[in-house]
Amino acid sequence: MQMGEASKPSKIKVILVDDQNMIRQGLGYVIQMQPDMEVIGEASDGVEAVELVSSLAPDVVLMDVQMPKKSGIQATKEIVQMHPEIKVLILTTFDNHNYVVEGIRAGAVGYMLKDADSQEMLDLIRRANQGEALFHTVTAAKALAEVLHSQSNHAQSIVDQSFLLDELTERELDVLQQLAYGYRNDQIAQNLYISEGTVKTHVHRILHKMGVEDRTQAVAKALRHRLVK
Incomplete structure (x- = not known):
């Protein structure tokens, strides 16, 4: 680096996990257009996702739920257990109550629908990277309340x-x-x-x-x- 040249801020490193290639391409295109983030890898199933995360060390993972070989929920659980510093956002087509509950228990930091506005998606990635928990849909809020309530009922x-x-x-x-x-x-x-x-x-x-x-x-x-x- 030449004298006087300002060091560039590091980009948010993102891994996309989805069994649909078109979904990964669409998300990747939007993310790659951002000056503060980059896609460093893609996986099409849960097994590949766990291996890729361990080798590439991303900041944020966008994780589909229903995938072959290993579900996104199980992959999330394994990733968070091995790499608690990595933030996983559950990515799904349906605003499904069970997915949110299972995602929370697996250690995901947020929940995002695939048809979400691109700016909302980018905002969630940035906020997840900053350490925020992001369960803000109506279904997600109810599911989070259920998890907290069930835990409070234990002795x-x-x-x-x-x-x-x-x-x-x-x-x-x-x-x-x-x-x-x-x-x-x-x-x-x-x-x-x-x-x-x-x-x-x-x-x-x-x-x-x-x-x-x-x-x-x-x-x-x-x-x-x-x-x-």
Whole structure:
């Protein structure tokens, strides 16, 4: 690099997983047109997806649900277990309640319909890469509520908080629940009647106490350990 030349910001690396070639081509064309993201690989089934993710280390994966050899849900579960830093967005034709529930439990950070507006898709990719949980359709919201409700019905004795570096305060738990619903800092501030700066402080402390790097990992861990009700 020549002296004085500004370093280019790194692009969001995306892998497309869908058994329909036309779907991958259409999504890939839109993504490749963006200055801040690039498609680094494509897979046509779940088995190929797991192998490709391990070898290419993307930032975000767009994952179809119904595919040969291995479903997108199972592939998502394996990817998140092996690479928790990678963000998986479930990609499907139908706004299906079961797909959302299974996707959440598998560790996906969001849910997107194939007929979504291209700008909405690009926004979801960017926000997922920043660590947001994105379950904002009506079906997704109901499914997420169901997962949280089912977990809250378990006996408190099975709640495992031993992984915490320090116990979360009541306010931090409030903020964590807001994160689980995918709210941004400004929305959390409005919902909890606190300043956005205070929200940022709480989020920083939550990440530290939970031993995670971003909001998505915090939400996934909170769901697994039933910290959100």
